[in-house]
Amino acid sequence: MSKSLLKRFEWKDKLLAFIVPLLVLVAWQSAVSLQLFSEMILVPPLTVMNTLVDLARTGDLTNNIISSLKRVLSGFLLGASTGFFLGLLMGLSSLLDRFVGPLIKACKQVPQFALMPLIILWFGIDEVSKVVFISIGAFFPMVFNTYQGVSGVPKKYRELARVFNYKSFRYLTKVILPGALPSIITGVRHSLGLSWMFVVGAELFGSESGVGYMMVWARQLFQIDIVMAGLFVIGIIGFTMNIILQIIEKRVLRWRVSFDGRMA
Amino acid sequence: MKKWLTVLPVAALLFTGLIAHAEEKPKVIRYGSVGNAFGKPYAAGTDGVVDVQALLVNEFRNDGVRIERTYYTATGPGLNEAFAAGLLDFGDYGDLPIVVGKAGGLKTKYILPTNKGSNIYIIATPQSKISSVKDLKGKKIAVTKGTYLHLTLNRVLEANGLTEKDVKLVNLSTSDAQNAIAAGSVDAFAGLPDRPLVDQGLAKLIYDTRKDPQKWRGRSGLLVSEDFARKYPEFTKRVVKAKIKAAHWASQEKNREALIQLALKTGSGYKVTKEDFAGQDLTAKYSPLADQSTVNQYKEIVDFAFSRGLIRKKFDVDTWIDKSFAEAALKELGLQNYWTPLSKE
Numbered sequence: 315m316s317k318s319l320l321k322r323f324e325w326k327d328k329l330l331a332f333i334v335p336l337l338v339l340v341a342w343q344s345a346v347s348l349q350l351f352s353e354m355i356l357v358p359p360l361t362v363m364n365t366l367v368d369l370a371r372t373g374d375l376t377n378n379i380i381s382s383l384k385r386v387l388s389g390f391l392l393g394a395s396t397g398f399f400l401g402l403l404m405g406l407s408s409l410l411d412r413f414v415g416p417l418i419k420a421c422k423q424v425p426q427f428a429l430m431p432l433i434i435l436w437f438g439i440d441e442v443s444k445v446v447f448i449s450i451g452a453f454f455p456m457v458f459n460t461y462q463g464v465s466g467v468p469k470k471y472r473e474l475a476r477v478f479n480y481k482s483f484r485y486l487t488k489v490i491l492p493g494a495l496p497s498i499i500t501g502v503r504h505s506l507g508l509s510w511m512f513v514v515g516a517e518l519f520g521s522e523s524g525v526g527y528m529m530v531w532a533r534q535l536f537q538i539d540i541v542m543a544g545l546f547v548i549g550i551i552g553f554t555m556n557i558i559l560q561i562i563e564k565r566v567l568r569w570r571v572s573f574d575g576r577m578a
Numbered sequence: 579m580k581k582w583l584t585v586l587p588v589a590a591l592l593f594t595g596l597i598a599h600a601e602e603k604p605k606v607i608r609y610g611s612v613g614n615a616f617g618k619p620y621a622a623g624t625d626g627v628v629d630v631q632a633l634l635v636n637e638f639r640n641d642g643v644r645i646e647r648t649y650y651t652a653t654g655p656g657l658n659e660a661f662a663a664g665l666l667d668f669g670d671y672g673d674l675p676i677v678v679g680k681a682g683g684l685k686t687k688y689i690l691p692t693n694k695g696s697n698i699y700i701i702a703t704p705q706s707k708i709s710s711v712k713d714l715k716g717k718k719i720a721v722t723k724g725t726y727l728h729l730t731l732n733r734v735l736e737a738n739g740l741t742e743k744d745v746k747l748v749n750l751s752t753s754d755a756q757n758a759i760a761a762g763s764v765d766a767f768a769g770l771p772d773r774p775l776v777d778q779g780l781a782k783l784i785y786d787t788r789k790d791p792q793k794w795r796g797r798s799g800l801l802v803s804e805d806f807a808r809k810y811p812e813f814t815k816r817v818v819k820a821k822i823k824a825a826h827w828a829s830q831e832k833n834r835e836a837l838i839q840l841a842l843k844t845g846s847g848y849k850v851t852k853e854d855f856a857g858q859d860l861t862a863k864y865s866p867l868a869d870q871s872t873v874n875q876y877k878e879i880v881d882f883a884f885s886r887g888l889i890r891k892k893f894d895v896d897t898w899i900d901k902s903f904a905e906a907a908l909k910e911l912g913l914q915n916y917w918t919p920l921s922k923e
Contacts, residue, residue, distance in 0.1 A: 354662040354683050431757050438763030439720075439748060520720070520748045520758065531749070534724040535888055536658045536682035 357539040362546060365539040374528070379547065381523035382513045385441070389448025389516075390509040394502060396449070397456025401501075404457070405464025405494070415461075422454050426512070430519060444516035451512035452505040459501025463494025496567055503559045510552050525551075604810055606644045607817065609634065610660055610669040613651035621649070622841035623693050623798075624864060625670050627824035630840060637820045643813070654678070654725060661686060667806040668817055672696070672726040673797040674888070677879050680898060681889035685804040687900045690818050691872050692825070695863035696796030697788050697854055698730045701773055701781040702766040703759060711738040711785050717765035718746045720755035726796030729882060730787060731768040733794045742886070771854035772846045788854070792862055793875060807900070819907035821866070826913060828864040861917060866908070868901045869919035 339359060345351055346358045353361075369375035400418075404411040430447065437443040467490055475489045491498075517526030525544050532540030611621045620626060628634055634645045648666075650656035654675025660666040661684050669676075670692050680686060700719075702708040708717065711734055721728050732742055748755075748764055758764045760780050767781070775781035787794050800821060807814045828837055834855060841851045876895045883889040908914045 352662050352664065355659065431754065434754060434757040434763065435761045438761055439750070439754075439758045440763065443763075519754055520750045520764075522748070531723070533659075534655045534678075536655065536662075536678050536684075537890070538662075 354536075355538060357542050361539050362542045365543045366546065369528075369540070369543060375543075375547065378523055378525050378528045379551070381527075382517065382525045383551075385444050385448060385516060385524065386506075386509045386513045388441075388445045389512065390452045390506055392445060393449030393452025393509065394456040394505045397453040397458075397501070397505065398460050398498070401457040401460025401462075402464055402490075402494075405461045406490070411461070411465075418454075418457060422458075426450050427515060430515075434519060439520040443519070444513075444521070447516040448509050448512045451508040455504035455508060456501045459497045459504065460494065463497025463501075464490055466497065467493035499559075499563045499566060503556065503563070506555055506559060507552060510548070510555060514548060602810065602812075603641055604643055604667070604806070604813060606646050607634070607638065607813065608646045608648070608665065608667045609817070610648045610650055610657050610666045610671075612653045612657070612671050613649040620843035620845075621670075622844050622846070623837075624821055624824040624828055625692070626840045626843065627827055627837075628820055631824070631827070633820040633823055634817065637816050638813075653722075658682065658684060661801070661803060664803075666803065668800060668802050670800045670821075671798055673799065673876070673879050674724060674726050674729045674883065676799060676801055677876065677883055678724060678889055679801075680893055681880070681883065681891060686801040686898075687804055687807055688799050688868070688876070688898050689802050689807070689814070689900050689903045690800040690821055690866050691797060691868055692800050692821065692866070693798045693863060694795065694865060694872070695792060695858055696726055696730075696798070697771060697786055698727050698734070698768050698796065699771055699773055699783060699787075700731070700734070700766055700768045700785040701759065701776055702784050703762050703764075704779065704782050705762070706765055708766060708784055711735065712740070713784075714766055715740055715744050716746075718748055718763075720748045720750040720758050720764040720767040721769070722751055722755070723747065723749040724888060726798075727768050727770070729879060730794060730796050732882065734768075734785065734787065734790070737790075737794075770846075771850045773850060774847070777847075777849075788857060792859075793871070797872075797875065802903075807903075811903075815903045815906050818903040819910060822904065822907050822911060822913065825864045825866045826911070826916065829861045829917070831860060834860065862920075865917040865920075866904055867917050867919045868899050868904065869921065871920035873899060 342356070343359055346353060346356055350356075357365075366375070400414070404414060426447070429450065433443045433447055437446050471489050471493060475485050480488065513524065514526035514529070517524040518530050521527035521530075525547055529541050529544035532538070532544070611625045621629065629647070638645060648660070650660065652659070654671045655678075657666065657669040657671045658675060658679035661669060661679060662682075669686075676686075676688065680688075700711065700714075706717075708714060714735070719731070721731055728747075731747075735741060735745065748758070750758055750764075750767075752769055755764070755767045755769060756775055759767045759775055766784070773781065773783065776783050800818070802814050802817075827833055837860070838848070838851050838855055841855075842848060873895060876899070880889070880892050880895060884892050905914075908916075
């Protein structure tokens with residue numbers, strides 16, 4: 315396949331990605347214009363945009379986004395790093411895997427929101443409890459993806475390292491981590507994505523700032539335009555995060571040929 | 579023959595009118611209450627009386643009108659959303675949320691006060707040095723913001739020379755606030771009468787509004803959607819009539835114990851409920867009169883909500899409160915003089 319043809323396909327992909335949101339916007343405006351729903355519960359797109367502009371103008375939106383991002387970053391770093399090290403150890407040691415693996419898999423089945431009352435009891439109502447809550451969300455994708463990546467490093471590479479008598483550090487940095495990198499990066503992407511989703515949940519509890527708080531408080535005050543503006547912001551930031559991570563993934567894994575045959 | 583010719587159209591008109599009148603009844607009356615904070619889908623007060631005595635069901639039994647009762651666990655905001663989505667005809671809930679809903683554009687009418695005496699209880703961690711409201715200065719207080727608890731807490735603070743700015747309010751639901759108090763992550767909690775943490779020694783009661791003026795306490799009221807009231811004024815009056823029957827029963831001293839037993843259905847404890855009712859003037863608490871005192875209270879709530887940024891615009895309380903249904907129902911029941919209207923406060 316020639317390079318120009320490939321490029322044309324990519325442009326088509328990008329164009330297609332805009333069609334569905336556009337259709338949603340048209341359906342949304344039509345539902346409002348046809349008065350299928352009350353404007354109080356399905357706020358017109360233009361009103362949501364005006365609300366966004368107002369929130370941005372007063373500085374409320376920026377402050378709330380910054381608060382949420384700080385929490386996401388702290389929770390992500392805590393949860394993803396714990397998940398990474400545990401996943402790495404489980405991938406390297408089958409004994410640890412047999413001991414800890416079933417417990418982690420069982421814990422993953424517990425709905426994280428059900429843990430919130432306990433988290434409040436153990437860590438209080440301040441920032442720590444929110445960061446812990448987010449870190450739980452960040453932990454699971456990281457631990458499983460890292461484990462999968464590490465245990466999936468081909469046996470022949472491991473044996474080769476043994477033949478060359480690689481020491482532990484060299485073995486890790488030259489064989490295991492590069493081999494597991496694609497899976498680890500997928501873990502990072504999912505982990506960060508879930509952290510961003512969990513921040514909204516974390517801010518339901520005793521928060522005074524953040525995008526989630528802004529939405530919950532607006533719901534209590536029957537200001538549905540702010541709730542919808544919050545949804546829009548969450549979507550845009552989540553999407554941007556994903557794009558940034560995809561770019562990083564492409565750069566880091568330049569050497570990899572991805573599953574669809576295109577060079578990453 | 580000519581005579582018949584004149585009578586016929588009149589008879590036809592009357593017949594059409596009768597059909598039209600017969601059609602002017604709803605298939606269902608959708609009535610919402612606050613899902614109780616104590617954990618069970620029952621209502622205390624007049625809504626509880628209406629349910630237990632089947633007053634609404636009996637009122638419309640012969641009309642073939644179904645009563646659809648819903649308890650909204652999302653409390654006041656949930657009822658506001660239900661009104662906005664056209665899922666409710668009537669809703670009985672707290673003062674601040676109904677004001678927030680109306681200011682947000684809900685097409686509702688306030689047709690009946692249903693409770694004028696909901697207390698709040700302020701509890702604090704046992705190890706804290708807080709022993710009075712004044713000691714709350716600079717402290718972290720959990721409260722469900724946007725509810726009557728938030729409003730009444732403000733009144734209590736102001737009466738003690740403090741404002742909301744002198745404390746740090748943390749917005750928590752009742753159950754989360756109890757966890758937060760138990761963990762010591764907030765200093766105090768302004769909540770409902772039920773206080774299991776005090777019974778367990780995990781918190782101490784520092785203040786409640788039982789001895790405060792009636793006007794400080796939380797209120798609730800019955801709203802009807804403008805659409806329903808316009809289409810079915812007679813049915814609206816009859817719903818109000820059922821509620822007034824309940825208020826009449828609840829206002830009688832001889833029913834105090836039965837009223838407490840009814841409140842227990844919500845999951846509240848007997849001891850705290852009895853204490854909460856002790857000394858309360860039931861006639862004043864359940865008076866269905868939208869008297870001048872009530873109107874003034876709602877004007878004050880609108881001002882409070884606006885000044886705190888809880889609502890974006892004010893509205894005219896005088897036109898929102900529609901006394902006509904209650905007045906007609908009171909007359910039918912012969913209870914016009916049972917309750918005394920309050921002009922002040």
